[in-house]
Amino acid sequence: MRAYLIALAAAVLLVAFDILSAPALLLHADGTKIVLVRQIGDEIPLTIHFIHSVQKTPVEEFLTVHADGHFHLTGTRYQSHGVGLPFLPEEGAFRQEGDCFVLDMDRDYANLSLRTGVGTELTITAGGKTIPAYEMYPVGTRIDLVVAPLYTYFL
Numbered sequence: 001m002r003a004y005l006i007a008l009a010a011a012v013l014l015v016a017f018d019i020l021s022a023p024a025l026l027l028h029a030d031g032t033k034i035v036l037v038r039q040i041g042d043e044i045p046l047t048i049h050f051i052h053s054v055q056k057t058p059v060e061e062f063l064t065v066h067a068d069g070h071f072h073l074t075g076t077r078y079q080s081h082g083v084g085l086p087f088l089p090e091e092g093a094f095r096q097e098g099d100c101f102v103l104d105m106d107r108d109y110a111n112l113s114l115r116t117g118v119g120t121e122l123t124i125t126a127g128g129k130t131i132p133a134y135e136m137y138p139v140g141t142r143i144d145l146v147v148a149p150l151y152t153y154f155l
Contacts, residue, residue, distance in 0.1 A: 020151040023067045025126055029133070029143040033153050037127035040067040040147060048114065049123040055080045056119075063112075065126065069147040073107040112145040 025037040025044065037044050046063040057079040064072040075092070077100050092105040114133070116122050117140075122133040124145070133143055 021149045023069070023147050024150040024153065025065050026146045026148055026153055027124065027131060027143060028146055030137050030141050034131060035150070035153050036124070036129055036131070036145075037065070038150060040065060042067055043072075044127060046071070046124070046126040046145070049125065050117075050120045052078065052080075053117055053120055065145075065147060067147070069110070071109040071112045071145070073105050073109065075102060075104045077102050114143045114145070116141045116143065 019039070022039040024035055025040060025046070027034040027036055036046075043064045043066045046065050048061040048063070050059055051057065052059050055078075060077045061073060062075045062077070064074055066072065077097075079100055081101070092103045094101065094103050096102070114122060114124075116134050116137050120134060122143070124131045124133060124143075133141075137143065
Protein backbone atom coordinates (compact mmCIF):
# COMPACT_ATOMS: atom_id res chain seq x y z
CA MET A 1 0.00 0.00 0.00
CA ARG A 2 2.82 2.40 0.88
CA ALA A 3 4.53 1.86 -2.49
CA TYR A 4 1.24 2.58 -4.23
CA LEU A 5 0.85 5.90 -2.36
CA ILE A 6 4.44 6.88 -3.18
CA ALA A 7 3.88 6.09 -6.86
CA LEU A 8 0.60 8.03 -6.85
CA ALA A 9 2.24 11.04 -5.18
CA ALA A 10 5.10 10.93 -7.70
CA ALA A 11 2.62 10.80 -10.60
CA VAL A 12 0.68 13.77 -9.20
CA LEU A 13 3.92 15.75 -8.79
CA LEU A 14 4.99 14.96 -12.36
CA VAL A 15 1.62 16.05 -13.76
CA ALA A 16 1.69 19.25 -11.68
CA PHE A 17 5.25 19.98 -12.85
CA ASP A 18 4.22 19.42 -16.47
CA ILE A 19 1.24 21.77 -16.16
CA LEU A 20 3.08 24.48 -14.22
CA SER A 21 6.15 24.48 -16.45
CA ALA A 22 4.20 24.69 -19.75
CA PRO A 23 4.30 28.06 -21.56
CA ALA A 24 1.30 30.25 -20.77
CA LEU A 25 0.13 33.63 -22.05
CA LEU A 26 0.07 36.11 -19.17
CA LEU A 27 -1.06 39.71 -18.99
CA HIS A 28 0.93 41.92 -16.59
CA ALA A 29 -0.47 45.35 -15.74
CA ASP A 30 -0.53 47.70 -12.79
CA GLY A 31 0.97 45.10 -10.43
CA THR A 32 -1.53 42.40 -11.41
CA LYS A 33 -1.25 39.24 -13.49
CA ILE A 34 -3.98 37.53 -15.49
CA VAL A 35 -3.66 34.12 -17.15
CA LEU A 36 -5.10 34.40 -20.65
CA VAL A 37 -4.08 30.93 -21.84
CA ARG A 38 -2.88 28.21 -19.45
CA GLN A 39 -0.98 26.13 -22.00
CA ILE A 40 0.32 27.12 -25.40
CA GLY A 41 0.83 23.90 -27.31
CA ASP A 42 2.36 25.40 -30.44
CA GLU A 43 0.53 28.64 -31.17
CA ILE A 44 -2.70 30.41 -30.25
CA PRO A 45 -4.62 33.31 -31.82
CA LEU A 46 -4.64 36.70 -30.10
CA THR A 47 -6.76 39.68 -31.14
CA ILE A 48 -6.30 43.25 -29.99
CA HIS A 49 -9.33 45.54 -30.43
CA PHE A 50 -9.17 49.30 -29.99
CA ILE A 51 -10.56 52.59 -31.23
CA HIS A 52 -7.94 54.46 -33.25
CA SER A 53 -6.95 57.59 -31.34
CA VAL A 54 -6.94 59.86 -34.42
CA GLN A 55 -9.49 58.30 -36.79
CA LYS A 56 -11.92 57.34 -33.97
CA THR A 57 -12.79 54.10 -35.79
CA PRO A 58 -12.41 50.46 -34.66
CA VAL A 59 -9.19 48.57 -35.37
CA GLU A 60 -8.46 44.88 -34.91
CA GLU A 61 -4.96 43.42 -34.96
CA PHE A 62 -4.63 39.67 -35.40
CA LEU A 63 -1.60 37.93 -33.95
CA THR A 64 -0.39 34.43 -33.28
CA VAL A 65 1.35 33.72 -29.98
CA HIS A 66 4.03 31.04 -30.17
CA ALA A 67 5.16 28.75 -27.35
CA ASP A 68 8.73 30.03 -27.76
CA GLY A 69 7.49 33.47 -26.64
CA HIS A 70 7.33 35.50 -29.85
CA PHE A 71 4.28 37.21 -31.31
CA HIS A 72 3.47 37.14 -35.02
CA LEU A 73 1.24 39.87 -36.50
CA THR A 74 -0.79 38.26 -39.27
CA GLY A 75 -3.17 41.08 -40.13
CA THR A 76 -5.08 44.22 -39.33
CA ARG A 77 -8.68 45.20 -40.00
CA TYR A 78 -9.83 48.82 -39.85
CA GLN A 79 -12.52 51.10 -41.27
CA SER A 80 -10.72 54.22 -42.44
CA HIS A 81 -7.45 55.34 -43.97
CA GLY A 82 -5.39 57.92 -42.23
CA VAL A 83 -2.56 58.77 -39.87
CA GLY A 84 -1.07 55.72 -38.17
CA LEU A 85 -2.89 53.12 -40.25
CA PRO A 86 -0.99 50.91 -42.70
CA PHE A 87 -1.66 51.36 -46.38
CA LEU A 88 1.57 50.81 -48.35
CA PRO A 89 1.86 47.71 -50.58
CA GLU A 90 5.16 46.71 -48.95
CA GLU A 91 3.37 46.41 -45.60
CA GLY A 92 1.32 43.41 -46.78
CA ALA A 93 -1.51 42.21 -48.99
CA PHE A 94 -4.30 44.80 -48.92
CA ARG A 95 -7.97 44.16 -49.66
CA GLN A 96 -11.42 45.53 -48.87
CA GLU A 97 -14.09 43.43 -47.13
CA GLY A 98 -17.39 45.29 -46.99
CA ASP A 99 -16.83 48.50 -45.05
CA CYS A 100 -13.46 47.32 -43.72
CA PHE A 101 -9.92 47.40 -45.03
CA VAL A 102 -7.85 44.30 -44.32
CA LEU A 103 -4.09 44.11 -44.50
CA ASP A 104 -2.52 40.63 -44.32
CA MET A 105 0.85 41.07 -42.67
CA ASP A 106 3.91 39.06 -41.68
CA ARG A 107 5.74 40.67 -38.74
CA ASP A 108 7.37 39.14 -35.68
CA TYR A 109 7.73 40.76 -32.27
CA ALA A 110 9.84 39.48 -29.40
CA ASN A 111 7.55 41.18 -26.88
CA LEU A 112 4.25 43.00 -26.84
CA SER A 113 3.50 46.05 -24.69
CA LEU A 114 0.34 48.13 -24.98
CA ARG A 115 -1.13 51.13 -23.14
CA THR A 116 -4.65 52.08 -22.29
CA GLY A 117 -5.65 55.44 -23.77
CA VAL A 118 -8.42 57.98 -23.60
CA GLY A 119 -11.37 56.61 -25.58
CA THR A 120 -9.37 53.77 -27.16
CA GLU A 121 -11.38 50.97 -25.53
CA LEU A 122 -8.41 48.57 -25.57
CA THR A 123 -9.65 44.98 -25.43
CA ILE A 124 -7.55 41.80 -25.65
CA THR A 125 -8.97 38.42 -26.69
CA ALA A 126 -7.15 35.08 -26.41
CA GLY A 127 -7.99 31.57 -25.35
CA GLY A 128 -11.69 32.28 -25.18
CA LYS A 129 -11.15 35.17 -22.75
CA THR A 130 -11.85 38.81 -23.52
CA ILE A 131 -10.13 41.33 -21.27
CA PRO A 132 -11.59 44.87 -21.44
CA ALA A 133 -8.34 46.53 -20.36
CA TYR A 134 -9.83 50.01 -20.73
CA GLU A 135 -12.38 49.16 -18.00
CA MET A 136 -9.85 47.49 -15.70
CA TYR A 137 -6.88 49.87 -15.75
CA PRO A 138 -6.43 53.64 -15.62
CA VAL A 139 -5.52 55.57 -18.78
CA GLY A 140 -1.81 55.27 -19.53
CA THR A 141 -1.36 51.89 -17.85
CA ARG A 142 1.30 49.75 -19.49
CA ILE A 143 0.07 46.26 -20.36
CA ASP A 144 2.64 43.59 -21.13
CA LEU A 145 1.66 40.35 -22.81
CA VAL A 146 4.21 37.70 -21.88
CA VAL A 147 4.75 34.03 -22.65
CA ALA A 148 6.23 32.39 -19.56
CA PRO A 149 5.88 29.16 -17.59
CA LEU A 150 2.54 29.06 -15.78
CA TYR A 151 4.23 28.86 -12.38
CA THR A 152 5.45 32.46 -12.81
CA TYR A 153 1.84 33.57 -12.34
CA PHE A 154 2.13 32.53 -8.70
CA LEU A 155 5.40 34.37 -8.05
